[in-house]
Amino acid sequence: MSQDSADDIVPAPRKGRGAATNRTGRYEALHKEAVDDGWPGSGESRPPLRTQLGIDAARRVISRNDSPDVAFELSVNPYRGCEHGCSYCFARPTHAYLGLSPGLDFETRLFHKPDAPTRLADELAHPDYVCSPIALGINTDAYQPVERRTELTRSLLEVCLAYRQPISIVTKSALVERDADLLSEMAGLGLAQVFFSVTTLDGTLARALEPRASAPKRRLEAMSRLSAAGVPSGVLFAPVIPALNDHEMEQVLHAAAEAGASGAGYVMLRLPREVKPLFTEWLQAHAPGRAEHVLSLLRQMHGGREYEAEFGVRMRGRGVFADLVAQRFRAARRREGLDRGLPPLETGHFSVPPRSGDQLSLL
Template sequence: MLPPRNRHESPKGRGAVHRPAGRFEPYQAVPEDDGWDSPPEERPVRTEIAIESPRSIITRNRSPDVPFDRSVNPYRGCEHGCIYCFARPSHSYLGLSPGLDFETRIIARPEAPARLAEEIARPGYAVAPIAFGTNTDPYQPAESRLGIMRGCLQVLADWNHPVSIVTRGRTVLRDLDLIGAMAARGQVFVGVSLTTLDAALARRMEPRAPAPATRLAMIGALAAAGVRVRVLCAPIIPGLTDHEIESLLAAAREAGAATASMIPLRLPHEVAPLFRDWLDRHHPGKAAHVMHRIQAMRGGRDNDPRFGTRMRGEGIEADLLHQRFRLARRRLGYDSDSPPLDCSRFAPPPRRGDQLTLF
């Protein structure tokens, strides 16, 4: 059960409305009204950005469920505030709440481009695509002002280093000059997350992310610039958005997406109670049905963390979702997959005074 929210805060325009303690915290703070003071007017919850100076920036993983072995996250936390975000529990490692803190207390890493350049320049570095947007969105609102992702992308472009990007942030279009040039060399592809075409539902579920129509326009602009775009129908929420699978794929295909993938909703750690609370507030008549269908894909639990099933689900419920997705993808003419990104051009950028090549 979530604690009551602070009565002096107005979390309008936010996905979560509580600050539950993370799973590593020994105590839970619960605000109480002692009756002595008259409550002041509610204050909007403003976004705070703190600066972090990481010693390293490339994160390695060995998960069999993802198609990359390294990633970079320019930000920790995400102002988009998607209530279902599987990355919310990562804020617990900072002693912050996966609830309201995750979307209002953002950690920015302005030194990320410099750390990235140092790490890929090390002797013995073996090139392989670096993934961005695997935890939090590199093009969330703060990026338009801080430009950290732009700096990382410039480093990778200078080194001819392949990169994959997953985002729902419109600021990605600011970097079309770099992304388009890398796409022409076969060194980048971009995934755009599209969860629903219902603008009202998106506003409640993903309060500070671009509207569905804006994301379709992003797909169109990227495709027009020669960028290979994957539409990520993720997450698909049974009983809430699963009826849109075919229409999501059709709209994205018309906009210019070349490939498509989907992931059923995951509710790891603190995300489950946050999502349940959101359902009770916004869809009380559907809440029990939605959770029952989610549990039908997760072995009767809110979440199944096992490798091999956590990204797919299991059982009849999951099988039907994937079958519908495959049939619609094939009917609409999507490519089955993207060609591998080109790693062969990777090399240090030329410096002043270097000997020029003849050919």
């Protein structure tokens, strides 16, 4: 093997997975690196990786956010890691806190919080709690495939309905249709809204970018059904990947408007920490002819780097290309009638229902 061949090796994608490797997390003492040793059979296909589901015991489930880049203060994430396998997922680096890889571990070694509904009810009932909309599954998708068997997100919705707690959901999964009954009832009280993240309308590209997420067509169908059930719905064109999917912005917003969306947003591709090398591997494997162009445009938007963590810049970028994307988005949103936005969530209905063992209030 030549001296620099190790840097030239393009990891082969794993079937049904987004990351090509299991890059070592930044907190681990030892770093592992796979190399091609030249022996026969080293390039043979590997068996599919099975998803493992562990338990994440948490004393509290409501997280508080102070970032000016997002429109919510509170969030609840029933899962750590995400089986959707989105190669660009900004949450991947969080798996390093668990001593696991932000690569394949992030999408195959998941953790759920089975006691999250009980913990949420306790926190909502606390005398110091002040009602504010909760973003459900904002870090990793609350409707990822394992939700089919755990029904953890549905249990959380049941708690929110009982307390009249408003929630906002962002998902890439048509599984959210399953809970149309709860969401419709909540929406009737101004307590629920759902945003669908749609990265592309190209099924082949979506399968490579987001291998275990619902197909774009199914997301739009789910949006249509929820909208018909009275659930305010919106679309997020996210992430915008320069030179790969940015040309689809207008098509995605048009398709979402036809499916009943009343609001839209977008987020530029973010490559924090371990996401950068993982997504670079994805580009080299799936779009080698565009890889350098994609990275070059990112550097143009971030002062010569592929990513900036600065508030106000990290999700939009700056410069000529970023400004052009913003102008195109505003024009398409206005043209499709998506600038009216979703109705605000209602916090005035919040109340703590009586629970077993509570004393009766004096009349």
